[in-house]
Amino acid sequence: MTSMIDQEKASIQVLSEGGVAQPKGFKAGGLHCGIKYKRPDLGWIYSEVPAAAAAVYTTNQFQAAPLIVSQESIAVEQKLQLVLCNSGIANACTGEEGLENAYASRKMVAQHLEIPEHYAAVVSTGVIGDQLPMEKISQGIEQIALTDHEESQFEKAILTTDTVTKHVAVQIEIDGKTVTIGGAAKGSGMVHPNMATMLGFITTDANVVQEDLLQALKEVTNKTFNMITIDGDTSTNDMVLVMANGMAENKPLSKSHSDWPLFVKGLAYVSQTLSKMIARDGEGATKLVEVKVTGAKNDQAAQAISKAIVGSSLVKTAIYGADPNWGRIVCAVGYSGQPIDTEKIKVALGSITIVENGLPVPFSEEEATDYLKQEEIEIVVDLNEGDGKAIAWGCDLSYDYVKINASYRT
């Protein structure tokens, strides 16, 4: 994944600033409506024109009300012009009342901004089971003014236990037109493959055929957002949403367009960058952990193995303690559910080989410990059995993870 992107990097210009409001015709903002005590808790993204829209959703069976409403919106024309996102309350496990509140929020924001209801999506993140305070939501929506936009406020308004905002923007050239892709995300706890409490918003001014946009989003999400694990829990509210409003005026991008791969790479770069930001900002995390698996029988096997390693509590605590405990890495591979040849596996921490042919090799404990004290750790596993490869991202498991989650609601 990384290397594929590296090859194309020449054609992808990473902007030093900007996020979802960077592409032409997009605005974003956020405000405090009173769900949280003080911080912004109601954010919005607006496109001047209806944008082709696609989204992927949590696999958790308890799908939150806003996800149901947003899916309905997209289903009508596969277009969106607005996304409204509140933080603090997830509006999940809230029954009929929760669903009605999600519909009511959508209706209010659509009326306020004078767009058709089905051009609006609603998103929520926060505590499960509480009902949205509709009075506050309503007052908040009334305060939204398209002239008063600041994307950093949007980025702040979608956070829960995150410690930093997350955004990225890139530019590519398509049909001689500059196409911008921007993104913002929130993550932190309860992040696990298959869309966990994680929200990703991607905007682009590219002109893209919706059907292909959805497929590209699915492919890219499987290799990026779905490869992050913070604590193995999969939330009720996750989604990644992409809007493409066509204002870059390129010819419609579809799989048959010669620049399609470049567009997908741009989308992948944005998704991967946001994914790594989420992993690095995992609850209580002190390090970003990247697990690269190569030589697997196939990509699916590599994905399962890399996720087993990055998700292992024992590996995560060892990394927190800067302990080059290769045994726990090998052990995680062994219980990943993927059959491997245990005598062929090679494991390295960065460039320090610690296991070869399934057995530990002599290495400098001091050098390995020093390596693990860095803020970005790479675990490289080569199974020497095939061409399958994958990368997963996660973080270490620290005292603070326990602290944050033992007292989240109080």
Added chain:
Amino acid sequence: MTSMIDQEKASIQVLSEGGVAQPKGFKAGGLHCGIKYKRPDLGWIYSEVPAAAAAVYTTNQFQAAPLIVSQESIAVEQKLQLVLCNSGIANACTGEEGLENAYASRKMVAQHLEIPEHYAAVVSTGVIGDQLPMEKISQGIEQIALTDHEESQFEKAILTTDTVTKHVAVQIEIDGKTVTIGGAAKGSGMVHPNMATMLGFITTDANVVQEDLLQALKEVTNKTFNMITIDGDTSTNDMVLVMANGMAENKPLSKSHSDWPLFVKGLAYVSQTLSKMIARDGEGATKLVEVKVTGAKNDQAAQAISKAIVGSSLVKTAIYGADPNWGRIVCAVGYSGQPIDTEKIKVALGSITIVENGLPVPFSEEEATDYLKQEEIEIVVDLNEGDGKAIAWGCDLSYDYVKINASYRT
């Protein structure tokens, strides 16, 4: 499970003391041979006569050397007379040398006690990847004296990060004879379904047909040892081993014996008691968590759901923080991979109902918090869809789990 056992409790007498050396003809002991700094690290169980033996092993693909050797021993006659277990070093991922060391240990102990080699099993637990210090093992074996036995020393010698020894013994009456079943176990970290760093040793003086003994062990293990989760990691070394030496002189127990169900219940009681002791002593644990799922489509679904709940880091930290965060419980059910009707689920903490028909119900936050401050927590989930049921055991996730595992080797 619990209720089934309750019904039979009248016929099962739980002894106030005793473990693996309680059944007739069994002795056990332990000593310090120098793998650990000070504590006992070499334990043994001996039967005066060869005993029908059966075992279940880790599903981790990196199976430790001693497991391979022990399987070979049992394969010869399905009998054992001796089990040797060291702690401190797991002899896992140790290649040819590790395998040779396991064979050599078996040979030494068999010669020392003058029994055929294939009547001896060897077991190891501890750090992965280090070779056994054979000089020390050898000297330790030489010190084993059957006259110098004390089962509490065996129980201590098998521990790693455990904080307490674990043993239980029960008696039942079969064919007018008193049959005793005793057990000892170690657990603590890296404990997860499918045999994790967990060792269980069960002895009985019952006369049992080996084939049926193995099947009973498998059935019972699936509902007890395999239903414990500490951290989701599955170790390379786990096994549960049962030896039945027949010295109670009952008629051979097999499935066709009218008291077979009673014997299986006795075995289940011992296994369940040890399992709960392991869960309660999970690394850093302050509470035992029991998750009961009823009303599932079938038992397999109930097992998967109960394990998802008890294994959720977010549920575990919430319990540590005495936070009645029902949302995390419901969320774990939702990602368990088992299709359920989300509008039928009921959740209770002990007798305090917190969710009904998939929605939160009013409950006293104070009462629930008080309940969660206890040392034994019961989470009861009724899916109202069928007759499937299961119980899983685990513990909370505390600061100490991180502390222990961030510095295990150092």
